[in-house]
Amino acid sequence: MTEVNWLTASALSQAYAQKTVSPVEVVQKLLKTIDQQDDKIHAYIRVDKEGALAAARSAEQELVAGRMRSPLHGVPIAVKDIIDIAGQPTTCHSKIMLDHVARRDAHVVGRLRAAGAILLGKLALHEFAIGGPSFDLPFPPTRNPWHPEHHPGGSSAGSGAALAAGMVPLSIGTDTGGSIRNPAGACGVVGLKPTYGLVSRRGVFPLAFTLDHVGPMARSVSDVALALDVIAGHDASDPGSAATVARRFDADLERGLRGLRIGFVRHFHESDQLADPEVAAALDEVARVLAQEGAQVREVRLPRLQEFAVPRQVIFLAEAWAIHGKWLRERPGDYGQMSRRKLMPGAFFSAGDYVQAQQLRAMLMVAVDDVFRDVDVLMAANSLDPSCRLDDTVETVRTYTRQARVPFNLTGHPAMSMMSGLSKKGLPLAVQFVGRAFDEATLLRVARGYERVARWQDRRPPSAG
């Protein structure tokens, strides 16, 4: 029988309904796993043992009384430590924010609480979600459970690693340039960056206002859909929030792929930048599986990666400088070196540069929407290389920007990554799927259609207990 720390949220929900396991047992097992594993992985910055156990007891009492608030009732979840939980520190993995204690819950946290989820703790990240790893911060960098000497992806590194190590069934990450999809891919789990505006950013420390997205990560597609059901929805306190209506994102999961049109963006990894052969081969295999399952897979063209990357970089740096400029002027030594180098360029752009980048962005959004007239979902590379060694600074810098994720931060389309294979070294490889704006249901349907056949979700890191 699967140990309870490895059960998915969906399986936990079923087990609670059948009374074969209780939320208290699950939280106790997860806390034990964290005690045993996390001194090697460093996925957590803070574990709220007492709070989680109290919430588990409360969830259990409600279950006994016949009340199940949602499919996430009694399901433990952990959030990236850039997301506020009332009364707890939000450190952003930085010395700058060490003394900051959140006064109220982030919107997503409030929704999770209302749904009965149990908040297990705060997860490590790259400082302020900028990129990493860095070894000069108040907390150690997260390591990849598949190979602890290797990069776990980022910036939501803890959110990916905790899932892969069986230390939580669900997590929340943020994605400004791929920070959900990168660790999801590197750690062999599933991560979804929803459409811009679908999930509120209120109570999440910003990195770049018009590029920031909040989204769920899990070990299965259906768990990602369940979490999205809970956290999606309009929030008047987030100026970017869309006026969405309630829906079930898991409604189409089991409909299969027959009749769906999938556009394969090959040029991202075959000519714009050349992917590692193992990554490319895994993508070809994904396309074969999708076709075998009845989807029509055909090659499509978007603007080149560089055409997305340049305006995205200018927008990101300008917006991040607006947030961090004061601290960088007054407390530069309180940032890690990598963050200083990544944030200070924003000081040297003009207002005209920023507006011009936004003009380019508007054109790119139209270009991507045009492609969606002929296809339902896009598939593309995620990272162009298997994850490198964590201590290899040169390789980290080289590979971190070799990716195909930033286009969809710029355009706001929903995008997700999931495991598509294992490298010869035993490191997860990943594919990225991209949907029409606000059509997460079809995106998840494709991901589930692939998952059902490929079954990578059954694999675990060799060292995981």
Place this chain on the structure above:
Amino acid sequence: VLPESLRKTISVTKNILLDDIAAMALVRQAGLEQAAMEFGEDVAVAMKTAAQARAALAMLAPADSANEPWPPMRVRGTV
């Protein structure tokens, strides 16, 4: 006076960056004097990154400079 670490790095990357006086003017304009004194190489790297990004942006500039960019995130789709 330009901090030595910033000067050293600028001289290495002079094909992109500026002379000492212009570089220091940019540092002052950004209010990064303290960072330049303490972490001159980091400031130099940042200036180089910005210069490269601005050069790349110039090559992609939209043909019609009157293209409307606002609001910056206007995701189209059925909500």
